[in-house]
Amino acid sequence: MHQMHKPWYLQNGGARLAQDRACIAEAFPGLTYRIAEAAGRVFLDGSITLVAECGVPTPIAVRVEFPADYPQGEPRIFEVAGRFPHVSDRHFFEDGQCCLWLPPESRWNPDDPDGLCLFLEEAAVFFDQQLVYEAEGRSEWPGAQHSHGDEGYLEFVQETLGGGRDLLAVFAPVLLGHKTGHVQSNDPCPCGSRRKYKRCHKQCVENVKRRMGSGNLQAIVGRWYTRTTETKKDEVGLTSKHYQ
């Protein structure tokens, strides 16, 4: 029980920190650990240097923050020198935190001993894309990206289900646990494929539920579904009035 109260970097004799340190020293020598013992927090400060193939080095000043439940919780990385504008179109929060990915699509693997280095490599590619964005001088992110806000999550759900908004509308009651969305494994799939649900979309639906979490599902998909159904009711109402 005593182990539970220790900050993560002291647990198991500090094994995870030691492992991460070794990895960082080799692959990211520009980063240094800073341990704020009073607060029980750990940071990585310094720079990630991207070297172009022609040899020009571009250092990006960063800070990496580790959550209290690290490595279960994923680290967060911030660009700290204002090298890039901290705006959503550039995939930054106002405080400089990099939005490397949509949370349900996180590539963070707490059990991977190289997880932190892989995370920083993802960040390095993200910074390289920032430099490409600047070099191109056009306002278009170089590569795939998600839309802002709720729309990004809805894209994820749609893509996981393998369809568009119509399919999302069909599965929203299922995802949200509505009575109208109750479906058994051997029932026909709500998508209309005439296949059994278990052989069709069941796996996708469970994936969405697991990766989104019920809170996000209720908030984001729920909000969208309510809005959509209300709009439809209004349209039906208008049509009925028209025929009266």
Next chain:
Amino acid sequence: MSWNYQRSEERIRKHLEDMGEIQVEKLRREADLEQLLSETTCRDIYGAHVYIQVSNFARLASDGSYTEDDYKRLIQGVHIYERAVTRIVEGLGGVLVHFQGPKLHALFYRPIDDGEALAARAVLLQLVLKDFVKSIFNPAFPACDDFTIAGGTDLGNAIGTMDGINGDRELLFVGVPANHAAKIISTANRLRLTQQVYKALPEDLRAICFQTVDGPYQVLPVSSDDLDTLLKAHRLTWNRDECARHVEEDKERFPLEDIAYSSAEVLIEVDDLSIFNNKRVLGASIFADVSGFTRYIDAATSDEEKQEALRVFHAIRKETARVITGDFNGVRIQYQGDRIQGLFHLPEDDEEAIAQKVVEAAVGLQSSMEHTLKARLPEAKDLRLAIGMDMGTTLVSKLGARGQRDRICLGEEVECAAQLEERSEGGQIALSKAVYEILPDELRGHFTYSAKVQGFVATDLTAEKVERTARGSKFYRAGAAVFLTAGAIGLTISGLKSARARSVAPGRPYAPDA
């Protein structure tokens, strides 16, 4: 052939290590500047700088209707002009700095610190050369166009230094008068001078000058008799008959049948060229000027500041030359004060490859300036390169003899490249339409038309930006995996797999609500 950060950094480190301690002193007595000056022995010289341009030479060199004999006649004319002008400059007590293609740069610094005499000699040189072209040179070459000249003169302090060794030395001057005299040359065949020159002139020469509406003063034409009177009044002589005789002797000495020109399959060795051996190639000319340098050196007042400025000057000069020659297999034609002129002519007659190479070289020059030179020389932080380029048929030759030899390129596009550079600002690369239109898409996309420059301009374009733009199209937009390699300095991201590289599929970033 490409620019590389580490290679550039290493070159600059070596240049600076090998550079001796620079001395800059005021020139207090007459001396043979070619013997006195060196890279490290520099002198602050008060003098009158004169530029005289014969614009027809460039146009004729690009004349597609010229027959082989016409072309040889032009080569003969250019060389004989250079020989005659050299004699005239020396006869009037001046120093031939060099020929920048069809443009003469001469200096009067004797008698030391005598502004009136120096200004008078500079103006008289302009008048003598105008008379020479009209009364001797044009009659001697009746088959060519009537040549006309334009001139500019300024007076003041400039620092003299030297590049090269032994028989291949180039006098170099940096400072306001050396720069300004060239800038006031008009395209309308006028002889012009700055207010500094006008103020220093004796009364008899002031009387033939007037101020133009755009600022500089202009010298009125004078008759041959009046010119002789003015020369005599200033104890100078120019023997018109002797000059004409020398021109005729030179024509006999260098007959058309001995003059040859050819194309070039391999890199031109300019030092092997002469009046008898010339090259006529499809070439891209490039001019790179250190924008802000004249202001920088003018602001250097103490000896230490001047030494530092000269150190910066030599480091930039050598590095830019190495980018042109070493990184991109071009020809360094000439240093012109704080400007360098280069030529790219290979692969022979392959205009697309040549255009790509000259633009890549320009990007390399900007990269050296912005990344490696400034990293080594923080005092150069405000200096930028302005670069202009154009491509066309170019005559390449070498004028003069022995230690005084000038590499020249003649052609309308050479002049156009110089003008594009002159209209550009620091940090810009300016292309003619001819170069722009045949560039590959990934390079052309960096340039937009500028009415001010009258060409296509890219600002702050360096090698890593070109590379990253290409990367954007090649793999980020295509959704391909990238490969990360950890090196001593940092991470390199590439589209090529290697043994040490780790593959990363670029993520799909998200953003909170806008």
